[in-house]
Amino acid sequence: MKWIFLVPFLISGSLFSQKIIWQENNRLKWENFKSKINNQQGDNVVAYTHCGWEYSVVKSTNPKIPVRIKVTTIFNEDQSWKDVKRINDYVLLHEQKHFDIAEIHARKLRKEIAERIKTSGDYNKYFQEIYNRVLNDYRKFQAAYDRETRHGMNEEKQAEYNGVISEALENLKNYAAS
Structure with a gap:
């Protein structure tokens, strides 16, 4: 029996960059935004x-095995940036929701994997x-989130999205990483 171990990455960047793994009670802090550019x-x-997320696979060449x-939602500190002169808690919440959206789609991916693979x-x-379908949905959701909230500037839409994101995390809680 031959085993294959694959580690493809959704997110471009260095394998050695500092990453934060999404956790329910671990919220982003401005100190996590370390890019200078x-x-x-x-x-x-x-x-x-x-x-976004990364995944690893352990599989056999035997199709019956x-x-x-494993799918992990990650935040890349070295590629996340802030303007120190204009940041505030409201902007940080908007950025946290981007990370939460990544976790929602990782849970969707885990759910489909559990059901079909x-x-x-x-x-x-x-x-x-x-993978391609969930990735496409993820990209569309992130773009709609920024467009509709005007990058968090539309407080009413931001509040709506905060609720939608919280509800989605709750509805997919059975697919949180273990």
Whole structure:
């Protein structure tokens, strides 16, 4: 029996950058935003959160052998930036929600994996399609979140999204990382 161990990354960047793993009661702090460079366009950017997920796979070349897939939501400190002259708690909450959105989609990915992928053969057949669909949904959600809240400047929309995000985390709590 031959085992294969894969570690592809959703997020570009260094394998050795400082990462924070998403946890229910561990909230971001401004000290976590360590990039010296604002890699976003525009002078109106107050902060930028670089987050997403990574996964690892342990599988066999035998398609009938069970597969193990671990999905972890991460925040990259070295690629997340803040304008120290304009930050405040409200902006930090908006940035935290970006991290929470990454966790929601990691839970969606874990849910589909649990439902559809049991063996190495299932992994070979279904994983890439599931991953690509969840990734596409994740990107669309993040873009809509920033667009509709105007990067947190629309307080009414921000409050709506805060509720939607909290509810989604609660509804998918069975798929939180263990």
